[in-house]
Amino acid sequence: MKYYLMAPGPSTIPERVLLEMAKPIIHHRTQRFEAVLGKVRAQLKQIFQTQSDVLLFSSVGSGAMEASITNFFSPGDQVIAVVSGKFGERWADQAVVFGLDVVRYEIEWGKAVDLNRLRELLEKHPSAKAVLCQACETSTGVSHPIKEMGQLIKSRSNTLFMVDAITAMGIYDIKTDEWGLDVVISGSQKAFMLPPGLSMMSVSQKAWEFNKVSKLPKFYFNAKEEAKAQSKNTTHFTPAISIIQGLSISLDMMLEEGLPRLFKRHARLAKATRESVKEMGLELWAALPSDSITAVKTPSGIDGEKIVSHMAQKYNVTIIGGQDQLKGKIFRLGHMGYTGEFDVLAMIGATEMTLKDLGHNLTLGKGVARALQVLHQELKS
Ligand SMILES: Cc1ncc(COP(=O)(O)O)c(C=O)c1O
Known part of the structure; x- marks a missing residue:
């Protein structure tokens, strides 16, 4: 895989x-x-x-x-x-x-x-x-x-x-x-x-x-x-x-790539990630989220650490959990460096499948669809 x-x-x-x-x-x-x-x-x-x-x-x-x-x-x-x-x-x-x-x-x-x-x-x-x-x-x-x-x-x-x-x-x-x-x-x-x-x-x-x-x-x-x-x-x-x-x-x-396009790409990937996470019914952790990573509040009843380990073992996608006082409470999705639109889609898809496997009530594909819309729109402008 x-x-x-x-x-x-x-x-x-x-x-x-x-x-x-x-x-x-x-x-x-x-x-x-x-x-x-x-x-x-x-x-x-x-x-x-x-x-x-x-x-x-x-x-x-x-x-x-x-x-x-x-x-x-x-x-x-x-x-x-x-x-x-x-x-x-x-x-x-x-x-x-x-x-x-x-x-x-x-x-x-x-x-x-x-x-x-x-x-x-x-x-x-x-x-x-x-x-x-x-x-x-x-x-x-x-x-x-x-x-x-x-x-x-x-x-x-x-x-x-x-x-x-x-x-x-x-x-x-x-x-x-x-x-x-x-x-x-x-x-x-x-x-x-x-x-x-x-x-x-x-x-x-x-x-x-x-x-x-x-x-x-x-x-x-x-x-x-x-x-x-x-x-x-x-x-x-x-x-x-x-x-x-x-x-x-x-x-x-x-x-x-040039600095303006480099920053724009990261902004686009971050926006798609944030929007799709919200579409899955989840909340962002950061009050002022950065364009490098997206921290997501773990849905109640699910351990954030389990999300990370399940996604790694079942789907071979590495994301990271919370540290210290945030252990189990958040999981963090990275979208920096050598990351493109379709990597983000894979990550969102794996997140959705993992949450579904762990019992979170969501309709598969809603997050991916939202990310697609955002990316498509942003790439046009
Ligand atoms: C904001 C920030 N500062 C410091 C560090 C520490 O860097 P390193 O792990 O390379 O020592 C990190 C690592 O993730 C970081 O994200």
Whole structure:
């Protein structure tokens, strides 16, 4: 049975990228690798919509999260961390581990940042050196109002805005420079259509000023050393060579599609998913749903974990359940990266059949029909 990976990451890897990564490995201290890194660096700036360098680390996304803490702060520095789900919690916890004074802006899991509340927090904590927030909180499917948050933070010369765009970059519009985003991180296994193992971090001029006075220890994730090396198209340590070669191809694919069409495709797939879920009589979990994943409230009487395991075992479609406090309460449908209209239809169809198998009262095909209507309509316009 054909396998469909429809998780909120890792996501499917295109054949073009797989073939590139299957080539015999080259050495990284060679002109050949430097040419690849030079190309990738220029392309990443286009995707991140920034003039600043986008640094690469050979790590999963959590490594870049850690790098964003250790490279810009000193022990005792205060930061405001938006905690609206699993990944906000992780970032706040990392900041605590490294000795920062963390003001947690706790938000009910499933809700988005309230700009008035953020304004209040910024006024109450004038010495806060940063605001940390996910663009998309993958654990709940919420997208936060990053542009508007940037407007509140931009004018404060002593405050950085750090955005975890791990499930947003390359999916919907994130204008790093225009919106005043100082540090933006992402990871390879989502919209970049690669295996896990490579993370990215853009650093604004303002953030580099913070780096100059930062006293937290740094060794592996040393942004300054990486920037020095990467400006010469090499890396401080041995990089994830094959993934970077794959990235060169996935970036080609993203830029061949072009950012407007890339964002439009994700918006279209997300809309079709949301509409079909509602047509099945189910509710969306996120107050402000992102275009990368759709979190769905599990219908009463059915365990969300069972939906995930049944769909995997019976239909060979991987989706993912809720994490921590949302375990069993939601299931999450991914539609990012190398995903097209017909993948979404397969995912919706498998969801309907699974729910039917588990006793949910629905008419098979209603969700798929709704998705078809939305996709057909959106493709016309
Ligand atoms: C928003 C967000 N932040 C951070 C992470 C952590 O990334 P990784 O699992 O690559 O460490 C994830 C992973 O799903 C994520 O979705």
